[in-house]
Amino acid sequence: MQTFSNRLGELFGSRTPMLVVLAGLAIALIGDGIIALITAAVSGTAFTIGWWLLGVGLLTLLILVGGFDLLGNLRYSLQRGKSHPEPHASLEPVAQRRGLIALVSNRPNPPAASAIRHHAYTLPGGRCVLEHCWLIAGPGTGAHSSADNAARLAKEWRAKGIAVDIMQLDSALDPQHSYHTTQQCLNAALSLYLPHELAVDCTGGTKMMTVGMVMAAANTGIQIEFLSANQLGSDGRPARVAGGAVQPVKLE
Numbered sequence: 001m002q003t004f005s006n007r008l009g010e011l012f013g014s015r016t017p018m019l020v021v022l023a024g025l026a027i028a029l030i031g032d033g034i035i036a037l038i039t040a041a042v043s044g045t046a047f048t049i050g051w052w053l054l055g056v057g058l059l060t061l062l063i064l065v066g067g068f069d070l071l072g073n074l075r076y077s078l079q080r081g082k083s084h085p086e087p088h089a090s091l092e093p094v095a096q097r098r099g100l101i102a103l104v105s106n107r108p109n110p111p112a113a114s115a116i117r118h119h120a121y122t123l124p125g126g127r128c129v130l131e132h133c134w135l136i137a138g139p140g141t142g143a144h145s146s147a148d149n150a151a152r153l154a155k156e157w158r159a160k161g162i163a164v165d166i167m168q169l170d171s172a173l174d175p176q177h178s179y180h181t182t183q184q185c186l187n188a189a190l191s192l193y194l195p196h197e198l199a200v201d202c203t204g205g206t207k208m209m210t211v212g213m214v215m216a217a218a219n220t221g222i223q224i225e226f227l228s229a230n231q232l233g234s235d236g237r238p239a240r241v242a243g244g245a246v247q248p249v250k251l252e
Contacts, residue, residue: 023064029057094118094225094246096129099198101185103178103205103213104137104153106146111203111227113153118246119199120162132163132192134185136213138172138205146172146205172205178212186216195221202249203227214249224249 033054040047096119102112112135119130135153138146147168154164165188167181182200189198200217202210203226217224228247 023061026057026061026064029053029060031057033057094199094223094248096121097197097199097223098129099132099134099189099193100130100201101134101136101182101189101198101213101217102201103203103209104135104146104150105204106138106140106144106149108144110146110149110153112149112201114227115199115201115203115225115246116153116157116162120157120160128161130162132165132189133157134165134167134189136178136181136185136205136209137166137168138209139168139170140172169209173208175208175212175215178205178209179216180212182213182216186220186222189222196223199223199225201225201227201246 030053033050033052033056036050036053037047038050039045040050100115100119102115104110104112116130116133120128122128135150137150140146140148142148147166150166150168154166158164165185167185169177169181171177186200200213200222202213202217202224205213214224225246225248228245
């Protein structure tokens with residue numbers, strides 16, 4: 001299960017308004033409970049109302065976070081287990097690797113998260129395949145910026161025993177900078193693993209970041225991969241709610 005703080009942040013970032021409202025009410029109840037306890041302590045009155053508000057607020061928040069985490073894991077398991085739609089029938093699966101280099105986008109649920117899950121996924125009681133991950137993030141600050149997403153992913157997966165290094169670009173629009181940064185990551189990765197034990201995921205980031213990464217990884221013997229959408233919307237763009245599957249890039 002992901003850390004409580006990560007799931008709480010995702011809960012407040014949910015696209016379902018009712019979940020956000022319920023989470024806000026739970027936080028408000030906790031705050032009212034703490035204030036009521038302090039007031040009761042100062043005035044010498046009973047603590048009953050304060051404990052009741054605090055308990056209800058904490059219980060509601062725990063149920064919301066636990067349910068949100070359970071539904072997220074269930075949806076991910078179902079996506080892994082179901083067959084891909086017809087457009088992907090000829091695409092090849094990508095074997096899990098011990099090392100991964102991935103670009104990080106500046107939006108909720110960046111593709112890098114799916115790439116890491118793909119290589120780290122194990123059956124209950126199994127040994128995680130992924131050991132080390134290098135995340136290349138663009139500039140920027142604030143929630144769901146590339147750097148913020150990279151930091152969140154690093155915190156989540158370090159807690160699960162995976163080493164994570166973050167390389168931040170000065171510009172997300174300079175393919176040469178992405179090229180050299182990817183080369184640095186490749187050099188570090190190749191000092192620990194053989195080429196067939198590594199993968200480079202070029203899905204996230206800007207187009208210029210992707211160009212630089214692919215140029216750096218080409219002809220290295222390392223698998224280049226991308227996250228292919230399971231479904232396209234009416235505008236031809238990937239439908240994020242449908243998820244995606246990691247697929248190889250063949251430069252032949």
